[in-house]
Amino acid sequence: MEKVLIAIPNKCTGCNRCTYVCSAVKEGMFIPSKARIKINNFPHQGYSVQSICFQCPNAACMNACPEGAIIKNERGVIAIDINKCTECGECVEACPYGMMEQYESGVPYKCDLCGGSPACVAECNFGALLFKEIDTISQKQRNQQMKQRSKKVSPESKRHELAGNILELAVRIPRTPGYLG
Numbered sequence: 001m002e003k004v005l006i007a008i009p010n011k012c013t014g015c016n017r018c019t020y021v022c023s024a025v026k027e028g029m030f031i032p033s034k035a036r037i038k039i040n041n042f043p044h045q046g047y048s049v050q051s052i053c054f055q056c057p058n059a060a061c062m063n064a065c066p067e068g069a070i071i072k073n074e075r076g077v078i079a080i081d082i083n084k085c086t087e088c089g090e091c092v093e094a095c096p097y098g099m100m101e102q103y104e105s106g107v108p109y110k111c112d113l114c115g116g117s118p119a120c121v122a123e124c125n126f127g128a129l130l131f132k133e134i135d136t137i138s139q140k141q142r143n144q145q146m147k148q149r150s151k152k153v154s155p156e157s158k159r160h161e162l163a164g165n166i167l168e169l170a171v172r173i174p175r176t177p178g179y180l181g
Helices: 017-027 060-064 090-094 119-123 136-146 155-169
Strands: 003-007 038-042 047-051 070-072 078-080 129-133
Touching: 003 047, 003 136, 017 038, 017 119, 038 155, 047 155, 060 070, 060 090, 119 129, 136 155
Parallel strands: none
Antiparallel strands: 003 129, 038 047, 070 078
């Protein structure tokens, strides 16, 4: 059975360790702004919400690419064939979650699940990120998160709007010194 990346917002502490390890693995440097996972902080509410690529079954980014440069590989991961890409940005605009971005050069990038062993999951000490076979509970949560689509323009504004919507739907538990999720 296929494994999926699952974000559990009410366990996220906003530590950003996932963004640091992601950028280190993908960029060779600690550049959280280039990480394939993003953390949206809501300091006045005391919560942080992860933005992840859902590897959509019917990916808008893939459908929008005029060159067929975005494919679904044998593991079900949406991947970019850089050799076919013309750097038009249609995929960035099409992603309703803001998880497809472009370098300054125009080359797009997104999460590829680190080849099946996501570094962000391994780095998350609080269990706020899981990579597992989907079950009924996680499928329900994932579907609820995937329904939160945005029509905003920039990836950052899409992510922040969606994170706010997900936060509204999340089970909020008052955090106490002994709280672990």
